[in-house]
Amino acid sequence: MLFNSYIFIFIFLPIALIGWYGLNKLSRYKLASLFLSVMSLWFYAYFNVRYLAIILSSIGLNFALSFLLSKTSGFSVPATGTNNQKMSLPLINRVGLFAGIFLNLGILFYFKYYDFFIENINLAFHADFNLKHILLPLGISFFTFQQLSFIIDRALGRCEHYDFVNYLTFVTFFPQLIAGPIVLYKEIIPQFEDPKRRRFDSASFARGVYLFVLGLTKKVLLADTFGLMANYGFAQTFSLDAVSTVFVILAYSFELYFDFSGYSDMAIGLGRMFHVELPLNFDSPYRSCSIKEFWQRWHITLSRFFITYVYIPLGGSRKGKARMLLNTFIVFLLSGLWHGAAWTYVAWGAMQGLLVVFDNLGLIGIRGREEKRPSRFHIPAPLGWFFTFTLFNLSLFFFRSGSMLAAGQLFKNLLSINFSGKLFEIAAQLDISEIYVFKQALELAAPNAVNYLYLFVMMAFFVLAFYLIFHKNAYERATHNELTSARCWIICILFVWCVISLSQVSTFLYFNF
Numbered sequence: 001m002l003f004n005s006y007i008f009i010f011i012f013l014p015i016a017l018i019g020w021y022g023l024n025k026l027s028r029y030k031l032a033s034l035f036l037s038v039m040s041l042w043f044y045a046y047f048n049v050r051y052l053a054i055i056l057s058s059i060g061l062n063f064a065l066s067f068l069l070s071k072t073s074g075f076s077v078p079a080t081g082t083n084n085q086k087m088s089l090p091l092i093n094r095v096g097l098f099a100g101i102f103l104n105l106g107i108l109f110y111f112k113y114y115d116f117f118i119e120n121i122n123l124a125f126h127a128d129f130n131l132k133h134i135l136l137p138l139g140i141s142f143f144t145f146q147q148l149s150f151i152i153d154r155a156l157g158r159c160e161h162y163d164f165v166n167y168l169t170f171v172t173f174f175p176q177l178i179a180g181p182i183v184l185y186k187e188i189i190p191q192f193e194d195p196k197r198r199r200f201d202s203a204s205f206a207r208g209v210y211l212f213v214l215g216l217t218k219k220v221l222l223a224d225t226f227g228l229m230a231n232y233g234f235a236q237t238f239s240l241d242a243v244s245t246v247f248v249i250l251a252y253s254f255e256l257y258f259d260f261s262g263y264s265d266m267a268i269g270l271g272r273m274f275h276v277e278l279p280l281n282f283d284s285p286y287r288s289c290s291i292k293e294f295w296q297r298w299h300i301t302l303s304r305f306f307i308t309y310v311y312i313p314l315g316g317s318r319k320g321k322a323r324m325l326l327n328t329f330i331v332f333l334l335s336g337l338w339h340g341a342a343w344t345y346v347a348w349g350a351m352q353g354l355l356v357v358f359d360n361l362g363l364i365g366i367r368g369r370e371e372k373r374p375s376r377f378h379i380p381a382p383l384g385w386f387f388t389f390t391l392f393n394l395s396l397f398f399f400r401s402g403s404m405l406a407a408g409q410l411f412k413n414l415l416s417i418n419f420s421g422k423l424f425e426i427a428a429q430l431d432i433s434e435i436y437v438f439k440q441a442l443e444l445a446a447p448n449a450v451n452y453l454y455l456f457v458m459m460a461f462f463v464l465a466f467y468l469i470f471h472k473n474a475y476e477r478a479t480h481n482e483l484t485s486a487r488c489w490i491i492c493i494l495f496v497w498c499v500i501s502l503s504q505v506s507t508f509l510y511f512n513f
Helices: 006-025 029-045 051-069 083-087 091-125 140-155 164-172 185-193 202-235 242-273 300-311 321-339 343-360 381-400 404-414 422-427 433-445 447-469 474-480 485-504
Strands: 364-366 377-379
Touching: 006 029, 006 242, 006 485, 029 051, 029 164, 051 091, 051 140, 051 164, 091 140, 140 164, 140 185, 140 300, 164 185, 202 242, 202 422, 202 447, 202 474, 202 485, 242 381, 242 404, 242 422, 242 447, 242 474, 300 321, 321 343, 343 381, 343 404, 381 404, 422 447, 433 447
Parallel strands: 364 377
Antiparallel strands: none
């Protein structure tokens, strides 16, 4: 089920809210949590009912392992435990740790990477092993990492065992189930155990609606519109010229930005409707003036996971600068692979890793942004922003392309000097209903000018996108702005506009990861 669909907005969400607050009003707290979990499983199974068996099996196995670990009493390790403390783990905890890692990564490998692995084995050794053509379950990367973090912390004695209903609610809570944020047990379970959080709070609900509608607007009116140009452009990879290649990658860049930003806003907004605070996962990364800053703002909870459960266990920055740089590169390489089972994602992760490693060398600083960082020389913030934005967009050639060959062709296109007119074809994809009247008038008065109308609309969208990324984001507006009557009217208008546009409903890009 999609956030941007009629069934979710007008059927699922009202039922979930009424049931949740109604049962809590009657002090049936366990039943309310169970009801929310069942609704979340319906939300998940709506895509494909067969996915239900996968997520329930994963939940059941992880909960059973947590239960077995609960039989060890009196053991705990601080979250910042040293290697010596880790070596003192009781045997059952060590077994549980390796079992939890093997279980979760094994499930993820089978459904997401098995065919990729076999394809490369066949290619490297001229073998002929059969591919399984496994359909990737939605959200498996997210709910697997969420449970993996829990089971690792359980084995290390950093958290306690919870009853099944609480654990089920923690994993399946539908706002964050499919595309994050990747939440930790300590962020969610205490909120569900707090009776005050189960009472309807008008302020939290109002700001939740405000944030949800702003996120819906980003997805429906911006991301999906940029997607029209990006999808057409990437289908024409081998016939693009330099100018059209630039606009195609910018279109995809903004589609990805507003798609993921919109989902993150809607997830947090939905959480607030249920009086639950989800962590910030997307903090205007296109404002960043360095690659390092960029990754402190983009997919924040995924970065947190890799830092906590990969970077630090590898030694972090404790074993010298060279080891720190290597650990950083490994994290980004794995992050690329996490996004998809293809060499294009590995190449994207490697490029990001090399850029962050270069940033960590401290050769170049950003004037006014990193005064305490020792650098040989500093550049102005606007120049830092330009390089950061450009390099990230260049890396998206790998991220979006279906093959390394296609990605390489896009780089070749940038070096071409011809103008083939493809830009007009790309702009023509913006044959949206909002400009129907203007288009019809031009077709009657000056038919040859219609292409320039599309070009004008395309440029207007890009100007709007750049304007939005440098002003208050939706989270900042929903958190700090007073909900005046004028803002409420604007939200109502945007909501109606989005609802009318839902006939062109599309999935979120991060569903593919």
